[in-house]
Amino acid sequence: MMMCTRLLQEQSAMVFALLLGIQLVPAYSDQVTVHCGYPGSPAHGDVTFSDDTLAVGTIASYHCDPGYELLGPSRRRCTANATWVPQGIPFCVLNVAAGKAPLQSSTMGGGIPQKAVDGSTSPYFNPDTCSLTEAESSPWWYVNLLEPYVVQLVRIDFGQSCCGKQGQATIVVRVGNNRPDLGVNPICNKYTGFIEEGRPLFLPCTTAMSGAFVSVHFLSNPEHPLSLCEFFVYTDQALPIERCPSFRDQPLGSVATYNGKCYIFYNNQQLTFDDANNTCEERGGSLVDETSPALQGFLSWELYRRHRNDPRGQYWMGATRDPDDLNNWRWLNGDNITVSFWNSPGGDENCAKFDGARGWLWSDTDCDRKLNFICQHRPKICGRPERPPNSTILATSFEVGSVIEYKCDLGNLLIGPNIRTCLPTGFFSEYSPRCKYIDCGRPAPTANGQLELLKGTTHYLSTVQYSCNVGFVLVGRAQLVCDVDGRWNGPPARCEPIVCQDPPHLNNGRFQLSSLSQIYGTTADYICDPGYELEEGTVSRLRCGAEGYWEGGVHPRCLRRIVTFAPTEPPTEPSTEESTTEPTTVKMHPNFEPSNGIFHSTATFNRFTPQFSPGYPHGLTDYPMSTTLTPTSTTTTTKEPTPIYQRPIQTARPRPRPPSLLPSHRKPSLARVPQNNDPRENEILSAEDSRTVHVSSAPPAAARLNMGGFIALGVFGGFVVLSAIITIIVLVVRSCK
Structure with missing residues (x-):
């Protein structure tokens, strides 16, 4: 009993272990075989992984460069279906609206428009940090970014709720370079619904839009009034102040950026023009040596913000009077000033400054005066470029002038530029490409053939190879490639049966096909005509092979069948004459073809002496005369030529003649016939092989008699016809008279 219990326990443990293994193996297999691709990283950001193999369960953590704000999920996880969740790559963006010039349709109380871009927000309405308009049907608020930016996302923190039971509100965000109050700029996004106090509203632009x-x-x-506690304009095409150079003696908050350049406002140390210029050059910069309406507006706004209560502030700019032409001004880099913002009338001094007393326009001044100054610094590197999912970036550095190259993983198509250059503005040229995964699916099969995926994949640039079964030939393209449109770049190849040409012709014979068509595997059976037989060494059946040729051996040939007649011996009677029989050899060439059914042969007979039995006149008997050909015992050594076929001679039986035609004292005469009487026999014999054929002259005579009879009948018939014609002519002539 105990043994049975123990056995049962052991079996139960084995079954449990087996089931456990069955359940655990798939999970382990998934973790080993399934991997996620690169999840992508934003511009000015980076991503780190908990597992460098990117196996299932790997956590991707995102970080932004200093000065940028991460918008979106900071962590993503690789799932069992090789995708990352949550979907979407976060952004590393910069708020370019802070500290810029705003305006609104009206102002209620102390809710000035600048409070919406002062850098502070509130979860509820606070008159110290929130803007407020009067109750209007369509209030508006806008900010002048002072330069065009590529806007990607807008965030609005409302100070008051709207609209509850009274209905839903509609918020429209526009981006462009036209007057904002006209409402003609393109729409970035639109929201319709309820507005909650202190709750942020994120409105991404449908497409990245450029505007100031x-x-x-x-x-x-x-x-209803419009109240904004803070307004954010996000873009990744902006330079943060954290990337600008920093010095110990520069004032706090003295740095601003514009168009990829850093501007440091020194208002705590006043220097002469030359000293100020030397200080900027020593720190890797220069005095402001360029201008444009947008740049002039940016500098005027920044100077206004810093000297709002000190209109007498003055700053050096990098322009001097041309000593050769006192009416001309030049930048420090030697270029002529073509666009200027002078305050008129001008003076006779040789240096220029930003004059706070004149609205920050330009004024000339003495170069030895001690004024504040602005150092301009150009960027030396670009930030991290955006890297799309399933891609790789090839780069040696991100310095100005460097080039980076994008490559997509297998199965992905690169859409966009593959080369980008770090520009002097501190940003990369073009835009970031993306990698699109393309799968063409299983290719269509072909009848009587097979297909093989050369790489075992069906995604972009995968290749399929078609091949046919034995006996079929490929029609079409043998290889197809998965194309950019998600389809194989051509129809599947066809496998057509191999067709042989007509079988070899057979003289004196015919062939029969096993099928109506001459495709691979069809057999042709050869049959010789009556009286002929297949030559030895040839085959009677050919087969259509896989290469389109008839196979099976040596092509057949039909030769006349060899017939041997048994000699008929007459009664043996004593004879006083000796009979000598010598061997006879018959040779036939294999390529010889009879014509008109008459067989010609070249034969050599040795001399023989016929024996005649007494009792018959002149030795002629009623028995058929036969010739016995026996091989001689004497052997001669000769070289065998190509196949020699033996054929017995069929001799005509002599007919008995009346005694009166042949005298009894004469023997039948023998005619000597030279060899090679037939013109088609071209065998050249040596002197030893010279042979003759002795044939009785009686049979030809009989043949001539028969021919004479035919001639006589022909002449008689001609006379009869001629007589009939003459008779008809005579009758016609008489009837005419």
């Missing part, structure tokens, strides 16, 4: 003005239009019914 970003406006908010509030559409409500009835009239």
